Amino acid sequence: MEISAPGRELAAFTVELRALTAELDPGAGWFAAFARRAPAELETWLAGLDLPPWDVVADLVQDLACGAGPRAAREREERLRTGYAAAAAAQDGRPAARDDLLRRVGLAEHAAREAVERGHRLAVAEQSARSAGHGQEGDRLATLRMWAEDDGARHRARLAELHARAAALSAVGAGRTVQRTGAAPAARGAGAPQDGADGPVPATPPPAAPARGARFAAATTVESVPAPRPARAARPRGARFAGLEQPTVRTTGPGRADPQAEEARRAATEFTARMLRMRTAGNNGAVHATLCEAVNGPPGRLPLVVEAMERVGLDAEIATLLWEAAALPPGPVAAIARALAESGRAGQCGQLLRQGAARPSSEAGTIAADLAASGRTDEAVTLLAALVRARRAADAVGAALAAPEVTPYLLRAARGVSEAHHHAVTTELRRAGVA
Incomplete structure (x- = not known):
């Protein structure tokens, strides 16, 4: 029996997806994380029974880049992107496509809310554990909180993709109405959507590949992986x-x-x-x-916004605000950390910096150097201590390789974590010829 159009397109994309995963180490990186956290979904995607969210595809491409290099990853991503767009367009051409998209939107919205609430509960539990002097438990809860925040970021990205596809279907329907009646729909602006409305979107290409590396690059050492932004x-x-x-x-x-x-x-x-x-x-x-x-x-305005949000009880949104801030380039992250510290918001500054430890160690080093140069050495140590806790010593010293001036702060941070960490970091620094 001939495969239906949506089936043909999805089957072609699945062939490319399987070819990608065949080149990956199933025990490392994103591939291992998806297999551990969402085995049923991964099996469904690799069996060609459903189209995976684009963030999953982009993360698997990142795995390929780590092994085969960026050029091979870019070439593979282009093929996957073309196949993904065709499969999504075929899915959205089905009679019940809009109802299916709206159902998925509802599920993603519910999942995003649950992730925010879970992250908030874990943040409270983490703070309580650290206040009680239970550092290891605090670290465990911090890892779980990072996962919850990663989940929330993924669901928000998936919502944007689903809304774009649903809006494209609406645009197609409006175009058919114009052809039948001769009436043109009201023009809408080309900028960001208005409150409560979806802005105009192109047909169904997958979202642009996110800037990588800001989140949880050490996926093999802690349960934390980069999320699409x-x-x-x-x-x-x-x-x-x-x-x-x-x-x-x-x-x-x-x-x-x-x-x-x-x-x-x-x-x-x-x-x-x-x-x-x-x-x-x-x-x-x-x-x-x-x-x-x-x-x-x-x-400099962010502390004022946080203060105003606290007054009206938007605590969960503050956590999301800091999470988004942690994904900015190193310069803005350092500037926001300084602004929070100078306004007396040490707790929120620390939260931002601990999330920043999930970046590549070179970027963490750049942020720490920026903070230290402006006199915020305690904040630099906070960031580097989080880096030492989350990464292997060989990875953590990348901060000093990128910014040698942070070496004494990295050692101070490692000693603050434990003597064992200090010894490991010192050894790796000597091996790298930095200390």
Whole structure:
């Protein structure tokens, strides 16, 4: 019997996917993580019974890059991307495609909410364990929390993909209506979606490959793996973000309020109120986009936004805000960490830096060097200590290879973790010729 169109396209993509996994080490990297955490789903995808989310494909390509090199990975990714787009288009051409997409959207939204709630519970438990002096338990809970945050990030990326496909179907339906009636649909802007609405999207290509390396690169040493990041929103602009674009908050002297500082606080309050309205209305996608706007704004404004969010009980959203901030390039991460520390938010600064330890060790070294150069040596040590806890000593010394000036802080951090860690890091530094 001839295979149906959707089946042909999916079968062709599955051939490429199997060829990719045949070249991977099943006991290492992303492939091992998926086999351990989602064995049934992985079996379904490799059997050609369903199309995997694109983040899974991108992560398997990253595994290939580690073994075969970036050029081979890029060539393979292009073939997979073409096959993925064709398979998705074929799936979306079925009569019940829109209902199926909406069902998947509902499941992804539920899963994303559960991941946020699980991450919040684990963060509270981790803090309690560390306060009670149970460092090992705190480390275990921190790893579980990172997994919960990774899950949430994946579900948000998958939601964006599903919404794009559903919107493309709607656009096709509208185009058919135009052909039948001669009436043109109302024009919509080409920028970010308005609150509660989906913006216009192209047909069904997979999302662009995410910037890799920011999350959980040491997948073989801890249960933490990089998650695809949603596209970053542009810096907030317009009247509703007035005051959020100023780079610093200044005071004019004792007892005198700086108008710019007051305006920044007012803008942060209004910004948070808008986010609270979205959350109350259940518009989770718009909430996440708004968080990304705040993260991509001036670092000096972020503590004001966090303060305003605390006042209205958006604690879970603060955790997501810091998670998004940790995925920024090294320079902005260091700037946000400084802003949080200088505003007296040591706990949130530490949370941000501990998440940053999942980056490649070279990037962690760059951030630590930036912090130390600006006098924030304690924050540099916090980041490096998290790096030492999460990675093998041979990996952790990559921070000093990228930024030799952080070597004394790396040693200080390792000693703070344990004497065994200090010995291991010292040995690897000598082996690398750094110390």
